[in-house]
Amino acid sequence: MSMIIARPDYLNRIKAFQGRSLIKVLTGMRRVGKSTLLKQIQESLLNEGVKESQIIQINMEEMENEPLTDYHRLYEHIQRRLQKDQMNYIFIDEVQEVNQFEKVLNSLQAKGNADIFVTGSNSQMLSGELATRLSGRYVEIQVYPFSYKEYLKLNELKPGNESLQEWLQTGGLPAAGGLSSEAWREYLSGIYHTVLLKDIVQRKKFTDVALLESLSQYLADNISNQITPKGIADFLTSAGRKTTSKTIGNYLSALKEAFLLNPVQRSDLRGKKIFDRGRKYYFTDTGLRQYLIGGRVRDLGRLLENAVCTELKRRGYDVSSGDWNGLEVDFVARKGSEVQYYQVSASVLDEAAYDREIRPFLSIQDNYPKILLSLDSFDLSDKGIRHQNLLDFFLENET
Template identity: 25%
Template sequence: MFIRLIGKKIEEKSYNGKKVNYISCDDPTARASLSNKGSVELRTIIGSCEIVILDEAQLVENIGITIKLLVDNYPDLQVIATGSSSFDLANKIVEPLTGRSFEFSFYSMSLQEIEFNLSRSNVLSRMNNFLIMGTYPAVVSQPEYALDTLQNISGGFLYKDILAYEGIRKPELLQKILTVIARSQGSEISVQSIANDTDASQHTVSNYIYLLEQAHLIYTLRSVESNDITSIRKKKKYFITDTGIRNSLVGGYLSIETRSDVGQLWEMICVMERIKFHTNSGRIPKIYYWRYNDQEVDIVDLTPSFESAFECTWSLKGSKSKKIPKAFLQDFPNLKVSIVHHENFWILYE
């Protein structure tokens, strides 16, 4: 499941020596050819490939049945169904493929991906820009057009799939909720508070937050008070999944020298980098934050085999004066705790 414009399109004709057929279901002809067909006819349509990629698969009528027929009748065929509308795609394929499908979630590019494709020095030299403009592929590859790209995304593409969902009756409320969340980065906020700020009911706000999560536009972080997982509190933080989108929502493209939210933006990046570290490897992240008596640790990762904690501070200088609360060390005595700043970001992938 993907957010829009994160670069999921695949053009390769082969992968690891296997023949690939890429089909864009945005094409009405392709959609019609895949809908309500028998297994023999489907095999003729997709050809002799070993991997078939169905992009925007949720647009195909009865796509779950189509994929089931392919999987049942051609066990050596690998089917990859991608979609920007995660709730729509999941609803259509989960039941027919129960126990035989694996779900992967992707966000905008991670710093780790950029480092792999370019270099660590390139990431470090452009870190200020990533903080402000984010890491959508088009922003990373064409930084000179970053502002236009972000305005394009936030102006239309951002809500395309959610607005197509039948449960949305107040599209302007969606924008208000997302803007309130964008302004609260790094802070605890309640559904009731968001409801008050947007003149909406808590029930409606909860529903819209769920849809924003499913569209991978926000990520919810819950707090944990001790090593006992049952101690997870009701308070939450909601993070916009890309700093560029967040800044477009609040109109904040100022340079880091003149802004007061650098710490919050860096926390956003660190949280999302740790999440991407897991999701890009097919793991389900179990990430929280810890807070007690106004003391806080930004990231508590309880993902099995990757248990660790991180305190986020933008500068190397600031990291030297950062202290981990004693109460946290008492709650999590066996947890490795690291302080991550923009000059050692790679420790987020350990």
Template identity: 30%
Template structure:
């Protein structure tokens, strides 16, 4: 049990820290989160450790009054129990006055936290929480707060945020001005290797990424799920990290790891996905059964973690690009799949019941891979009645007309800028994209979130 005096010292110290302010890079998701303050639903900001959730909370606080804050990661809260919430609430009243908004950082560390959150919500309070495990949060809220919360997934810096971090401005004409274009290409080459973890970009210390990586594996996977076979988990993670963008099956991994059944592999990968370290990509099929039984592809939250595992040699450039594109699609789309028929297409996007986009990614389109890359894209387009498709590369830029189909080749860096600004950047001009930006939040039950 935490004493009132300890709680008071902790709350006052944390209050002083958050009120110091700082030079923050505004996150692109901030306006959407602020818009969600219009009702009394609980707001959940979830994402991998150290991706900027706490900083995002501070940015939100700068726009609000009558709030209170506590970070449950503090070691002085190791003995905190559900019965301590009432004492904590009294301390928060003493330190902050009469709060209307409660900000809770990493609250999933506390058992039965959702009961207290539900009580606050019933009292008309706005509650905003962060967490680094989507599975745990969705399980708890799916039980106690079905339909009464809204979840936002926070990722490491996008390329647009990376540019803001490095104070590199962009405008609709930037890709056509030589100096700005060179600066953007150079920045993207760096981003491909460093990824977007904010603290790593500040200190450029590989030991920071290694330590963070180990903390995620131990605290969010091994310790949280009481896994005894630690070596097995690390072997699985190394295999997945070296297989970015490649298909796999649970059975194939089971055999490689020398396990008796594939259920263990499936469980471990679900833990890694819940901690936002890896993501599985399903093959699209109208049959749910076939979709579940088909090979999946694996992607990683940030290239820095992949490179830490030795995934940095030049032949892998195309796969690093593909990983960047996949994570960007996660930021912007709700349903992403890969297509596989006679040929393969890296990504197809579903909006509602329709497939609306087909995207292929490669380092360079050349004579050796042209039939495979274009063939896979055209087959996916034909399957879903699409007249336009895109191939994202390191540097190529052109438009090809093949019968009734149009294929656009575009550098990944330019596509990322286009996606973030809403401007369609073509060879000759820039137009404002008329399509509405997808809502990147999620509302609903645990089953809908997983």
């Protein structure tokens, strides 16, 4: 049975803002462990001497809290429990279930004795009223599925190619590890359909659920490929699912807002500009992608590429793909003034594969680190290009 493990990287980032007049917003797809992080923060507060009466915890997905989806009632509920002349620690899980929730947060924050922590499974909540009304007064921390290191700890496994493939196949959702293949499929199916129906169809008032499922399937089959809404619409229309590029664009945005997908834009490495046409789409959780293609590992290189994308984003990098005179770099990772280039392949022991992967690196006329990632255990570093084994990359302590 899986245990609950601490996630110090997230806890330290959240705790750094504790006590400040900033609303702490934890975002991420359903079941990545946001609620567990809120519980761990509460336990930490109790250990520091905060009284239970100072902690107000509300999970908006529990049936008994359904009346609180009315923001007036939520505000009254919290107001009655506030301790005067003391700091109050307010935790609201899945806050987007409350219509006009930002009014509640804004009013509580103005009181000066409320430290507020909320979670949400839809990024649109930060791009609308919350951002407008609380400009500069909130901090967003996106929570990702378990990293390889966390997966090993959670399931008490040793590092190695076998556990790496298990993590890629199973995914990093906390409850997914250790399940039988049938139970895993049922669990992932439940999450996938909840995200589609509750976070996308109901919220966006989409009417064509079958099209949304066809699009998800298409994306799962095409991770790491450069694709456009028009290309997808043409493909689905030819397969008998008539649609338009505008509809596909709207559906893609909704899948991103529900944290199901990580779109990666293409950038011209010479002109430093972003290309408008074509993006790569990766799944935030490799397990969900595997569920959608029937659980088989038929394209290990692309699955590894998906996992590297999520890992770089987990470490706080902005990620794009790179183009240098028509030669493609899998990932350009940027954090402040730091830039790193990455190529990902299952193996580059074959000379033709090695040459293909390093050719873009050799063309780039700058001195930023160029890193070739593969499962090969031999050190193939050469010509200023650093080769790193993927196991070592995923086990790094960098956050």
